[in-house]
Amino acid sequence: MSGFWQAWKHRKQTLRDQAWHQRSKKSMDKVPDIPVSPELEANVTTIQRLLGSSDDLLSRHFVIGPKENGQKAVLVYFDTLVDKKVIDQFILEYLASPLDDRERPAIHTLESVRGMQKLVEYLLAGMSILLIEGKTEAIVCGTFHYAKRSIEEPQSEALIRGSREGFNESLSDGISLIRKRLKDPALRVRLIQVGERTKTPVNILFIEDLAPEDVVREITNRIKGIQIDGILESGYIEQMIQDNTWSPFPQIQATERPDKVVAHLLEGKVAILTEGTPFALIAPAIFTQFYQSAEDYYERFLISSMIRLIRTISLLVALLLPSLYIAFSSFHPEMIPSRLVIAMSAGRSTVPFPSVVEAFLMEITMEILREASIRLPGPIGPTIGIVGALVVGQAAVQAGLVSPIMVIIVALTTIGSFATPSYSAAIAIRMLRFPLMILAGAFGLYGIMLFLIIISIHLSALKSFGIPYMTPISPVYLKSMRDFIFRAPFFWMKERPEMFNPPDPSRQNWGGDK
Structure with a gap:
């Protein structure tokens, strides 16, 4: 049965690849690889036919050298993709000037092409194409210029100490x-x-x-x-x-x-x-690098280790706190101190919902507020998030829909999820929180343990390009444990992480332990 399944999947993938290659071939056939003509107008007409009637596709005719006995030429380019200053000063002005007066050109010429297919690709990439009367090849000039954002501080990974430079779209x-x-x-x-x-x-x-x-x-x-x-x-x-x-x-x-x-x-x-x-x-x-920050290596190892420990506790709080509240209040009240049970019972006396429904209502409300604060403009977003949470939480408690301790638990859970440096890793924890609450509401602590075992098995089986996701825990790499929850001093980490199998394992070539 397994062999049949693999054969069926292979056949399906083969058919999909064949369909894709047919589609790609048809797409490329739209631009036939016809040769460049020695006639200028024929080339311009062909280019306009292949690229359609676009208003930003310009063709500028001029004469190379003296107007009396010069050579006719045309420069074709997309006006929205090129640097106009380069075209005017370093191409047109240079080529139109007398030969004796020309200085060394400041324009970078890539290559000469003889086919329209390659010529169209260069045009779409922001290059300018120089066509000369009587020539069967076109000269490609590097004139591309794209609008881009300047180098700014990263918005999603702000640090107290470290570089303020972040990638832009270029x-x-x-x-x-x-x-x-x-x-x-x-x-x-x-x-x-x-x-x-x-x-x-x-x-x-x-x-x-x-x-x-x-x-x-x-x-x-x-x-x-x-x-x-x-x-x-x-x-x-x-x-x-x-x-x-x-x-x-x-x-x-x-x-x-x-x-x-x-x-x-x-x-x-x-x-x-x-x-x-x-x-x-x-x-x-691997799993651990999503909960580490670049700042961990810019501070002293004692400070970095303490911050990493705080992040680990925050991870556990963000994942487990609502589920533990549901399990203890619904199935295991005998495990809670008596005074706390009395306080919880007093707070829940007017709540008409079971604890699992109460937790779901508050968690979904917080997720909606969080998403709304992200989508709103910068100055308004944080304000709406804070004010909305305060107003909604206070109103829900006064109306008797949720208990005060539930508001505290949801607030701690939300703050704990913010401590994760990676946004995608924090979303994963937020997703897993909901099925964990359902199992806690159905089976108590047994449901929580069952879900944690399933997640542990999944993480142990997960790989990223052949590297086990849970290294250095599973499998165990003792040397890599020096940069795990706690960060060891640099003179203890003289070798690169062994789980990545680097050909050169040595990171520090100086000797002597300190």
Whole structure:
């Protein structure tokens, strides 16, 4: 039966690939690879026919050299994709001036092309095409200019101590920020275009003598195997190359911080940068790195260890606190101190719902308030979140719909989830909280333990590009435990994390323990 299932899946994938290649072929047939004509107007007409009647597609006719005996030429480009100053000063003005008066051109010429298919690709990439009367090849000029956001502080990963530079939507700026910090000749950048229609540039970065070849090859093959019309954000790539689609836990880390990317590259991992998004992807990823911050390594190890311990406690509070309240109040009141039981009973005396319904109402209300505060404009969002929570909580208690202790529990749970540095990891905990509350309402502590066992089994079986997700716990790597919940001093962490199998395991080459 298993063999039949595998054969059926393979046949289905083969048919899907064949359909995709047929579609890709039809898409490419829209731009036939006809040769460049020696007649200017014929070339302009062909380009306009292939690209349609777009108002931003310009063709500027001029004469190279003296007007009396000069050569006719035309410069074709998309007005919305080029630097007009470069075109006016360094192409048209240069070519129209007498030969003796010309200075060295300041424009970068990429190559000459003879086919319309390649010519159209360059035009759509923001290049200018120079066509000359009588010539059967076109000259490609590097004049592209895209509007982009300046380098700013990352909004989703703010730190007290550390770099204030974050990625923007420009791929070249992102590579520049990484190379500024990592002046290593072994740093490699691989360019892949993804998306049949958008042809989005995607860069794969790794340090050649640190990243395992099989991991780099696997990531590259998965990105090359993406079959989709367009890539608009790195989240598309993350979803299409992750190992387990149905897992709530993120298997690839997204970050806006170039210093974090460099730190992971130095551990033997791979970074993925996508044009049009400020979020870089880091793979492989393990569970613990989503609960660590770049600031952990900028502060002294005692402070960092204490902060990590606080994050671990916050994780447990965000996941378990509502479920424990439901289990204790509904099934195990004998485990609660007598004075606390009396206080809880007094608070719940007017509540018409069971504790599980009460918890669900408050948790869903908090999730709605949190989502609303994110979508509102910056100055209004936090205010609405705080005021809304206070007003709704106070009104619900006064109306007798929820107990005061339930409001405290939901508030602590929400604050605990905010302590997680990674947004995607925090969402996973928020998702798991609801089925955990249902099991707690149905079976008490037994339901909580059953759910935790299932999650533990799932996490132990989960992998990210061949790396076990729960390392260094399962399997156990004792040396990597030095950078786990507690962070050891740097002179104790002389080797790179062994679970990533870096070809060069040594991180510090100086000797002597301190």
